Amino acid sequence: MVYGEISIKDKIELIDNILTPEDFVKLRVTTGFADIPAPHARKVLQNGLLNVSAVKEGKLIGMGRLVGDGAMYWYLQEIIVLPEYQGLGIGTMIVNHLVDYAAKNSSTGIFTTIGGVSAKGKEGFYEKLGFEVIPNGIQKMIEI
Numbered sequence: 489m490v491y492g493e494i495s496i497k498d499k500i501e502l503i504d505n506i507l508t509p510e511d512f513v514k515l516r517v518t519t520g521f522a523d524i525p526a527p528h529a530r531k532v533l534q535n536g537l538l539n540v541s542a543v544k545e546g547k548l549i550g551m552g553r554l555v556g557d558g559a560m561y562w563y564l565q566e567i568i569v570l571p572e573y574q575g576l577g578i579g580t581m582i583v584n585h586l587v588d589y590a591a592k593n594s595s596t597g598i599f600t601t602i603g604g605v606s607a608k609g610k611e612g613f614y615e616k617l618g619f620e621v622i623p624n625g626i627q628k629m630i631e632i
């Protein structure tokens with residue numbers, strides 16, 4: 489038996505609301521999300537409820553965001569782990585951190601709803617975390 493073994497998860501810090509617009513854009517692009525201008529990214533971060541950065545020995549390796557009304561409805565956005573750090577449990581840490589925040593800050597009674605839109609092919613990740621993939625979600629893309 490190995491004692492004192494340190495897993496990668498032990499070296500990850502989750503830090504709230506330190507994400508810069510530039511790093512946000514970089515993480516998005518690295519994992520296939522569209523590039524967005526930095527001023528837009530700044531507004532996105534400012535208007536979200538919480539963003540969390542996963543940091544390993546000073547290096548930003550992942551992120552997640554929670555948006556919503558801060559009391560009753562919560563939505564996960566941009567759960568991202570750099571490709572070379574995927575499959576190590578870091579995405580799970582990020583989602584659990586955001587879910588804990590929602591649980592602590594919900595003011596509606598016993599239950600609250602945390603939603604999101606899974607990227608295609610990532611449904612299994614969310615299912616492992618207790619999310620249900622629902623067929624009756626709605627969305628509409630509008631011209632702006």
Ligand SMILES: CC(C)(COP(=O)(O)OP(=O)(O)OC[C@H]1O[C@@H](n2cnc3c(N)ncnc32)[C@H](O)[C@@H]1OP(=O)(O)O)[C@@H](O)C(=O)NCCC(=O)NCCS
Pocket residue numbers: 519566567568569570573574575576577578579580581605606607609610611612613614616
């Ligand atoms: C999706 C993502 C955040 C998962 O992060 P991760 O750190 O690799 O996930 P974890 O290591 O915590 O995985 C937790 C579990 O989910 C499983 N899992 C991960 N990705 C999966 C997928 N695409 N399909 C099915 N299961 C998946 C893992 O195998 C693991 O299972 P286990 O507990 O039985 O070992 C990461 O792959 C990523 O950043 N992808 C690119 C960006 C993206 O598409 N984000 C989702 C936006 S909706």
